[in-house]
């Protein structure tokens with residue numbers, strides 16, 4: 001992608017990292033005016049290339065704009081190709097840390113702060129020539145992360161192929177959200193804690209839908225081994241009641257829950273005085 005201004009001033013190396021300052025890392029402006037010009041040019045580049053990426057992915061709105069970058073702690077890596085004119089920007093990727101609730105291999109929910117691949121695009125004229133790998137590997141080295149540590153936001157078929165080809169990633173851990181995580185994602189990750197050091201516990205089960213998440217002490221093993229099968233007769237009243245917060249209020253007996261948990265279906269018409 002060519003621009004009306006000379007890119008060689010902005011790109012001192014083939015790949016530059018941009019954060020919410022909208023200035024390339026290590027960029028030194030001669031004056032305040034120079035810094036403002038550079039910011040405007042980087043904004044123009046990001047907005048333009050963000051639109052191309054959205055079009056390539058069939059999205060109505062771009063995932064990446066300069067405004068979104070300015071208001072976040074995400075980072076963009078821009079790939080530059082020098083020439084004897086203004087130079088070209090030929091691709092970019094965007095990463096950022098997000099707090100996610102994701103299922104681990106045992107189907108248990110973990111709250112992790114994970115580095116995420118949020119957007120990735122190489123210009124059509126340069127795809128399948130190895131530039132994507134150069135950019136992606138540069139980002140991994142620069143951030144000091146392994147590819148399987150990344151959560152991938154709604155990957156396209158091309159990206160899935162890319163990750164399988166270059167990094168052997170294909171064993172996904174099924175998720176309920178748009179993120180794709182691969183085996184190895186949880187290696188070395190510490191689960192984040194919630195209220196009072198307890199951990200929010202969400203599953204895809206009707207329990208979570210009916211009663212909201214439960215909170216478990218961190219030291220309590222969260223994994224259910226095969227030798228400890230789920231108890232069929234688990235009463236809805238055994239769900240951990242919170243002392244504080246939006247889940248603290250006493251819940252009425254729920255006949256649907258009783259049906260699901262195979263407990264007595266007789267619903268008491270007595271007022272509940274056990275407060």
Ligand SMILES: CC(=O)SCCNC(=O)CCNC(=O)[C@H](O)C(C)(C)COP(=O)(O)OP(=O)(O)OC[C@H]1O[C@@H](n2cnc3c(N)ncnc32)[C@H](O)[C@@H]1OP(=O)(O)O
Pocket residue numbers: 053056057117118119120121122123126127128129130131132133134152153154155156157158159161162163165
């Ligand atoms: C979280 C997200 O960002 S999801 C959105 C990802 N971005 C897109 O889908 C936008 C359009 N696609 C692209 O911009 C690029 O194809 C990228 C970024 C996915 C990969 O960049 P490239 O420079 O093409 O990758 P590179 O040349 O290093 O590797 C090529 C491999 O990527 C995969 N790939 C690239 N293009 C395609 C394609 N058109 N069809 C299928 N697989 C493809 C293949 O595995 C390919 O290997 P192959 O040619 O031997 O089959």
